[in-house]
Amino acid sequence: MPQLRLALAQVDARVGDVAGNSSLVLERSRQAVEQGAHLVAFPEMVLAGYPVEDLALRRSFAAANRAELGSLAERLREAGCGDALVIVGHLDRDDEGIRNAVSLLYGGEITATYFKHHLPNYGVFDEARYFAPGYELPIVRLHGVDVGVVVCEDIWQNGGPITALGKVGVDMVVCVNGSPYEHAKNTERTSLVVRRAAEAEAPMAYVNLVGAQDELVFDGDSMIATNHGEILARAPRFSEHLLVHDLELTAGGHTCTEVSPEPVDQQAPPHFRPKTLPAFRVERITLSPDPVPEYEPLREDHPVAEPLTEEAEVWAALVTGLRDYVHKNGFGSVTFGFSGGIDSSVCAALAVDALGPEGVYGVSMPSHYSSEHSRSDAAELAERLGCRFRTHPIEDMVRVFVDQLGLSGLAEENIQARCRGMTLMALSNQHGHLVLAPGNKTELAVGYSTIYGDAVGGFAPIKDVPKTLVWRLARWRNEEAEKRGETPPIPESSITKAPSAELRPGQVDTDSLPPYEVLDEILDGYVEGDRSYADLIAEGFDADLVERVLRMVDRAEYKRRQYPPGTKITPKAFGRDRRLPLTNLWREERPV
């Protein structure tokens, strides 16, 4: 059986940095070839970065991708990688439109280009806006092995290129991906890779991006699966990795190039369902007809990375999202209010894990409503984390506004939050830190925040984390520290005390909101589960409570839109992929 040494380059490409991404491909290819790899695969759109959003529409950007691709092929050959097949995703543009493309570089040339066929247009994806689907199906013979290539969504929908490859025959499929992290998505991803390998009747090498781009985190999770359900190798998640693995393959000597269009299995959501198998144009290209001489496979001690616990996975995603947003936008440090509460404490622990203690500038901004424990818990947090910490009382600022403008009630509450926001922005302008907004998903859902107040900032690390999960993460992070013999970063008092905005005497969150345990359950049903008012009542929730929560959610759309971006960890994050009209008179609870 022919052997092939694969290298899956799980890398962190940067959106727009075509030259930098090209150098990354060159460098990793060189490392792979030094380790004897015959094939090096990079993720979806590695040259352009992913997702490029409206940058896809710029002709000059597509032209830069094409130009760089040509010179990269040549540079790979000059660097001694000409005998390896290097698979590189990029943006392309031709007479049919803009393309999500992947090119096969070999011997200093672009030997073939595949265009993504299935274009996702739901959730965080808008690819039908940008790209024209491909119908070409290049298959290259490398050392006697017939290799087909597909892109990401091509395996998430039924029909299409995988079905076609299964029909015409290949010995291996390479699937290149820009597949964003979602909580527990990797289980679904694994079963999908296994199922599509079986459908293609060939092993599948799956390579994914790693690192964060705006609200999306890519967790890597690159793997190699046989067509019989076995995972042979799997990269660690959330970090760059070159997964080098030897495969023994069946060389089928396939020659078929005809795909007959036909109806396919229809399990996808109806409007994403392909009606028929399109007439793909199969092209077979021989790069090297004969198998490599038999060799001793690499020994790997742990070819399949250990799975992560739920909290470890979410924590890693949040750290990655925060770190990359800060660094890729050219910042070295962050600042935000240390209130002594659970949200800012968890953000502080995340920020220190992401940027180191020297990159985190905590600011305590007490008012005359602030409790003594707020101040002491904030100081203790900074002490435990070893980060910078200053105190700027807001009483004088607040007094000028309240007195001059005659403020009371909500206006007086909000001006306190806003003086804090202004203080942080002033410190940001003066010292160059990025301001973080430490609000959680539960608050965002119901609009329990002050626009231009605690919503101020360039990034919101726990924007997609429900309050009850914030507590769980705090406990988990402290326990992890204890296991490692380190100081738990979060003061116990910040975890156990009743949450309060402290904007008036004795205020606690439950004055305005239901207990967070109930609230998070209702929100999960309404937001994540698309449950109606009637559904939620039927599930046993109190009708008045449901009505109250739904009204709060429906009214908070403007506040949510104005909130800074933050790492997405659930399917229905507020931000990138959930958009309701601002002017919207629909009320779920209205009897119809």
Next chain:
Amino acid sequence: MPQLRLALAQVDARVGDVAGNSSLVLERSRQAVEQGAHLVAFPEMVLAGYPVEDLALRRSFAAANRAELGSLAERLREAGCGDALVIVGHLDRDDEGIRNAVSLLYGGEITATYFKHHLPNYGVFDEARYFAPGYELPIVRLHGVDVGVVVCEDIWQNGGPITALGKVGVDMVVCVNGSPYEHAKNTERTSLVVRRAAEAEAPMAYVNLVGAQDELVFDGDSMIATNHGEILARAPRFSEHLLVHDLELTAGGHTCTEVSPEPVDQQAPPHFRPKTLPAFRVERITLSPDPVPEYEPLREDHPVAEPLTEEAEVWAALVTGLRDYVHKNGFGSVTFGFSGGIDSSVCAALAVDALGPEGVYGVSMPSHYSSEHSRSDAAELAERLGCRFRTHPIEDMVRVFVDQLGLSGLAEENIQARCRGMTLMALSNQHGHLVLAPGNKTELAVGYSTIYGDAVGGFAPIKDVPKTLVWRLARWRNEEAEKRGETPPIPESSITKAPSAELRPGQVDTDSLPPYEVLDEILDGYVEGDRSYADLIAEGFDADLVERVLRMVDRAEYKRRQYPPGTKITPKAFGRDRRLPLTNLWREERPV
């Protein structure tokens, strides 16, 4: 030749208000039937409002649309409209997916439902995210006339239902629309209606929404065109109108129900281009086989509304956008800073035109850098407009921040703008006004604004108006006042003086920006025209200047995203339909 009296109901539907929109349909249908109409057509999605964005995904909302539609058919019959064909757009959902639907109500029943075939997924449209395309083609015979129906995008793309209707034969086409305003779009729209009428070989009745929904304005422009290029009737734009018109039609007695799929003319952009004419399922339904007895057509003095000048059209769009955003969100009044500059002056004139002088609360917020003319021009503006006006100096507020935090330079400039923003928000919280942000498109493009400062607010009336057009509108509005013998609203000095943010002594905009005439030209090329750095140099702009402007634009994405929504008047408005990554290392001017 059979006659038919059509009523095109150019109405302002409200997103989410299914019951209210249904009442609107009932009321307008009754008026139309009182005027003898045989057919009453309402715009796209009139029951749901348009666009509903992610509300489309809620099952309960689709169910409410269906339920309301059934009861509406019955209520129409009870109200004496049972003999008229009432054409009503709505949201629908079936086994194939979610639908952008239009139902034909007659005799108390839903006699047929058409699903929009071509789903726009570019610019402000995301319909491929939500809707499954339709392949049903109901044609009803009403008083001997065969009537086909299509929806909006169905006439903007080649192939599809119009081609099919032309092949099987109809006597008239009704096109229902939610077609948003864009500067000068109505010329294109008219030629399209004429072209599609010719293609269908039948007159076309075109009915469009009017009024604003978030960033979109619908200008109406409902019309009736023959298949020989003549516009028989046309409604005034930007206002509700019931266009009642008599048509003499050819009754073709069509019976064909077979459409053979075939390739079509390919003039559309490649990736929106249909490859073939689909196999539509034609259903012919006879409601009333015989023509109405001959009658005397209505006399209309001005069946075709006068066209608007460019400035009048833009002004009407901006007034509509502002008025509807404020009112539909439940506000009665607005407040914002009167700086004495051109932007706030034009916003003030717009706001008074939209809401009346009693709904506008101007606030002068001088600092010690404010010039004397700023204060006097602001006061004069309020005087001319007859609106409310107060002065709140910000010196004391600014001093506390500057002294306590040790601010200088940019941090000191920004804190002034932010104290103004906080003042406006405090007044909003205390008194219930909506805050307006008076920034223009040029400033937004280059990021010449302070986040949480002058960018504070719930709506930005001139967000999509380039600075040079702001001046033109000011002059036009003053001239219009003079023509009508009224006081010109905008002080001449606000139009002629050099623009300045007045955040440091002697500051003028041209310290930081090129002259606005040049800047707007470069921005038009880069943003609207998708020109590259190289293109702009080739067009004769100074290379250093182009590089400087492009860098400013590329860096301002975060600021633009945080800016409040505002009325869209150009194809490339910042907001609804232009989305670049926040983390983006692509630099247009980088040599590749």
